[in-house]
Structures are given as C-alpha cells and as structure tokens.
Amino acid sequence: MTERGEAMRGLCALVAAYEHERAGELVAAGADPDRVLPDGTTPLLRAVEGGSPGVVTALLGADRRARLPEAERARLLAAARRWYEAGAGAELRWLTGAEGAAERRVVEEDYADVEEVVLGGRTVRAGHGVVLTGLEREFAVPTPVGELMDRAVPRPDQTIGPFACERVLRTNPGSGRFPGPMFDLAPGMDRF
Numbered sequence: 001m002t003e004r005g006e007a008m009r010g011l012c013a014l015v016a017a018y019e020h021e022r023a024g025e026l027v028a029a030g031a032d033p034d035r036v037l038p039d040g041t042t043p044l045l046r047a048v049e050g051g052s053p054g055v056v057t058a059l060l061g062a063d064r065r066a067r068l069p070e071a072e073r074a075r076l077l078a079a080a081r082r083w084y085e086a087g088a089g090a091e092l093r094w095l096t097g098a099e100g101a102a103e104r105r106v107v108e109e110d111y112a113d114v115e116e117v118v119l120g121g122r123t124v125r126a127g128h129g130v131v132l133t134g135l136e137r138e139f140a141v142p143t144p145v146g147e148l149m150d151r152a153v154p155r156p157d158q159t160i161g162p163f164a165c166e167r168v169l170r171t172n173p174g175s176g177r178f179p180g181p182m183f184d185l186a187p188g189m190d191r192f
Contacts, residue, residue, distance in 0.1 A: 044059045081132055
C-alpha cells in the first residue's frame with residue numbers, strides 16, 4: 001500500500017474512533033479529508049455523519065470554502081441536517097435495521113458533552129445539531145435565528161450541552177445571524 005493509502009486508512013480509523021486531535025494532525029500532515037473513498041464517501045462526510053463536532057472541525061481545515069465545491073458543501077449540510085432532524089437513534093435504526101433501544105452514554109469533547117449512541121453494531125455521536133450549525137457558519141449559509149435557538153435547547157433524544165450551538169456561533173461574532181447570549185433563557189446554563 002502506498003504512503004497516501006496508509007494515511008487515508010489511518011485518517012478513516014481516527015474518524016471512526018473520534019480521535020479529533022490526532023485526525024487534525026494527520027490532515028495537517030497532508031492526509032486528504034476530501035478524497036473519495038471506494039464507497040463514495042469521504043473522511044469529512046464520514047465525520048459529519050458520525051456527529052462529532054471535534055472531528056468535523058479537525059477535518060474542515062482552514063481553507064474549507066475555497067477547497068470544497070458547492071455541491072460537496074451541500075452534501076455535507078444535507079447529511080448533517082438529516083442526522084439532526086431524524087435523531088441519532090432513529091437514523092441508526094433506519095441504517096442498520098436494528099430493533100430495540102439504543103445504548104446511550106455521554107462522552108466529553110472539547111467544549112461540550114456529547115451523547116454517544118450505539119445500535120446495530122454502529123456508533124455515532126449525537127452532535128449533529130452542533131455540526132450543522134458549524135457547517136452553516138463556515139459555509140455562510142443564513143439560518144433563521146429561531147432555528148438556531150431551537151438547536152441550542154436539547155431535544156429529548158439528545159444530551160449534548162444545551163448551549164453548544166450558541167457557543168459555536170459565538171466563535172464567529174461577525175456572523176450577524178445570532179442576537180447574542182441566550183443565557184437568560186435558562187438559569188444555570190451560563191456554565192456551558
């Protein structure tokens with residue numbers, strides 16, 4: 001196997017293991033997160049579907065708008081939205097055909113706790129709302145404030161930190177699409 005092939009296999013393994021720091025290092029060293037794999041996906045698409053905000057951020061890199069054609073940006077946004085709207089458990093149930101309750105546990109990522117969902121032999125993280133919000137920001141997709149606020153409140157099937165989406169948006173204060181801190185909406189949430 002070539003050195004590039006080894007790097008791609010390593011990158012895919014790090015994405016699957018949610019090793020965002022090491023995946024970012026491999027991308028910085030030249031691994032291509034946009035390379036089309038035999039199944040038609042890319043490491044970046046796998047990261048989006050995997051629901052880890054940390055992994056997606058690591059694979060996006062600094063030149064994302066110039067690097068990703070509009071069709072690929074739309075594909076990434078559609079995947080993140082599909083997973084967010086369906087919920088991780090429901091999407092895994094549809095993909096795997098598995099029945100019964102999903103196993104759920106909370107894991108810590110850089111700036112938020114993220115629920116990890118296991119069903120039918122597959123594991124994903126339920127951070128798709130944060131991933132979607134981050135991709136919209138990065139790709140300059142206008143998003144209604146009400147929708148952003150809805151994402152900032154946890155849904156019954158997700159335990160991601162309640163204001164992770166708001167925190168993602170505050171990292172880019174010039175977006176002009178978010179009215180400001182939402183901490184007044186729920187007492188005690190300022191710790192996020």
